Amino acid sequence: MAKKLVILGGGESGVGAALLAKQQGYAVFLSDGGSLKEIYRSELQQAGIEWEEGGHTEERVLAADEVVKSPGIPEKNELVKKIRAGAIPVISEIELAYRFAGNSRIIAITGSNGKTTTTSLIHHICRVGGLDAALVGNIGTSFAKQVAIDPRPVYVVEVSSFQLDDIDRFRPHIAVLTNITEDHLDRYEYKFENYIKSKFRIVKNQLETDYFIYNADDPVTKESTDKFNIQSIQLPISMERENNAAFIKDGDMYVRTGEDFMNMSIYDFTLKGKHNQYNTMAACVTAATMDIRKEKIREAVQTFQNLEHRMEHVATIRGVEFINDSKATNVNSTWYALESMEKPTVLILGGVDKGNDYALMEELVKEKVKAIICLGVDNTKIHAAFKESVPVIIDTASAAEAVGAAFAHAEKGDVVLLSPACASFDLFKNYEDRGTQFKRAVIEL
Template sequence: MSASSDKHMTLAGESDRAPVSLVILGGGESGVGAALLGKKKGCKVFVSDAGSLKDVYRKELDAAGIEWEEGGHDETRILSADEVVKSPGIPEKNELIKKIRAKGIPVISEIELAYRYKGDSKIIAITGSNGKTTTTSLIYHILKTAAVDAALVGNIGDSFAKCVAEDPKPVYVVEVSSFQLDDIQSFRPDIAVLTNITEDHLDRYDYNFENYIRSKFRITENQRAEDYFIYNADDKITTQYIDQFKINSKQLSFSMEQEKGAAFIKDGDMYVRTGDDFMTMSVYDFTLKGKHNQYNTMAGSLAAATMEIRKEKIREAVQTFQNLEHRMEHVATIRGVEFINDSKATNINSTWFALESMEKPTILILGGVDKGNDYNLLMDLVKEKVKAIVCLGLDNKKIHEAFEGVVPVIVDTTSAEDAVKTAFSYAEKGDVVLLSPGCASFDLFKNYEDRGTQFKRAVIDL
């Protein structure tokens, strides 16, 4: 554990010393979770958000007696903190972050804070440029099928820190981004999964692909000999760079191109081997279809096998798995156009992750109640992948300002039905219509579930 981490633990536990001053930058799901955990562990917590907080988060903070601010930052107070927990959405080039770094104040991510207090619980952590949400969800489903008491946390599910604070579990399945890994110190997954690495997020990594690659491999840096690192042997970037990192854990690879490693697919069958045990299963029994999902299924099955889950339970789970509702949920394919419901994406980070996973030309349905969104965060992905934007909201001015001249088509709509019909009119066979709004839903819908349900109904009615 690092020196700053030791200081945090020691001060927080000593009643005769002043409590550690812990500042949380960003009052979203992860930030509020970190605040609740910090408060529970005796820290003096202050939450600061440049945008506005959701009512539900304001109430949670108030109920816990945690001070907070929105619409700006009290720099004097922030720069007197002992430690800062930074939202993964805040880049290093942010002026306030530069000032915090210049003062030498330790900056950590929410997953680092949660790790410190997780006790003896096991961690399965999944990262990668594509497929991590599906792989994370599948691993969680396998554990639940096998009656393992686990929590789904991180970028998908609940805040890791909040779960540790309020409902601790013996196993945490954590989806982690490169941004979260950038600010770890001691975070150590028992099982680390790297799905793949593609050239992304370069604006956050000084347009240096190797910086991003190093960030992804940080998932292994604290692992020990008894831990596992599961990776895609067919991913050229992963295999090209893997030997440049000191990895102490047991390495297990999966492949569709070669019959070696811990898992592979041959003649339509998946083989999973860990130790002396092995299992086989036909890919035609997978509920997840497509080549990319065969990789995800191998990764998830391998992770479960290292947990000594019975192969019958792994098979059962792979045959019954469905993606979470409203989170990258396949709705239907109509005349060659795929419709995906990601209504749970209520912030720009979530939309960013959704777009990152798109492998076909995309018509993006975007908009709603803006919470101070910086649409520039999406710019590179939109340029690369989006052929049209359908705005679904009452005030779409910022979206137009951000993407006029970047995307050839930007259209306004005010209902799910209109949005779906409009998106379909611009789609061609082989395209994807992605509802990933990046905004709250309260201008036109009761909540994100209502928005997703109306979207699905409109697709089915086409």
């Protein structure tokens, strides 16, 4: 009899897992507590997969041989507790994809900040270097769906800590950890060490022939590398000291892996800002371990286009530049954005707070921000944190209102920066929706 696989959650990863499992001969049932997007409904129907929405039929879920859980569903969910109590194995969609990925090489990227940029850049370098690589995971197409519909020899996978929580044998040939800062602590019992453990699961199954690329200047990562049993070859990146992998010194990046080494001026990187120098180093070391020629790596780094909603230039209106960094959903992301600002800044901040410590931003806000425009339902914490640092703090309730208020407080030569440091679910569907509405409001000024 076919193994019964229940998939909880019918978003991109859930539907991808359902398609792959069906193709591999599982008896598949997908259950979503909310409502499915029309596109996912039709994909499930076409594949002949049973599904339900608007609630879960418990007896069907608890009759599963195995459950694939959406990364968005927390452990404290009542149904998840019952699944655990019934000792039913729970895996993530990346674990399922890994089972059927064959001999393809997997490059997996995680980290609190910079992972989407680093993943996209690695994929771009692979493509320029002539590798047939797919860009999957948190960033777009689910890993499982790609394996089912269009398998490739190389997968560049962006993975979140939530996806890593439910892996068993998932093993990337190259694991990249960009950094670890306090994020999503609401999902980890507000214990930072739980979140750190989660991130380090990326190396759990790696062997001596695999590679682990990490930021040696990131204090949390550096302190943690000795606490985990890492079998793979460690390749640190740094701006503070020379090493045997990659470092930046006097405005030049040096990448050494094995016998070969390349160097390149940081002024040739298309990605600007110190944090992006780390992202670029991580991507270049990854490419070097994949034996991509250094001329191709150099060409790719010089031609990379930045992502939508990540430090995206929208327009300059009457001398005021507008930047969409809606993807900054935690304090550290916003810190990095502010760090790269070179002009007086009007900052649009706020949304759903995940336990933010705004004190981390205080110095930069004092130094660079002339006004804060709050864009959220509850902005009391932002007022409390910055009332001493910034002369103007204004509450707004829509993207258009926020853009109007920001423009009114900006002068020629200033920047209006949407970098909210919060999730977007109070006023918007997601960070993309927030960024899109911001851009529309700017263009309509």
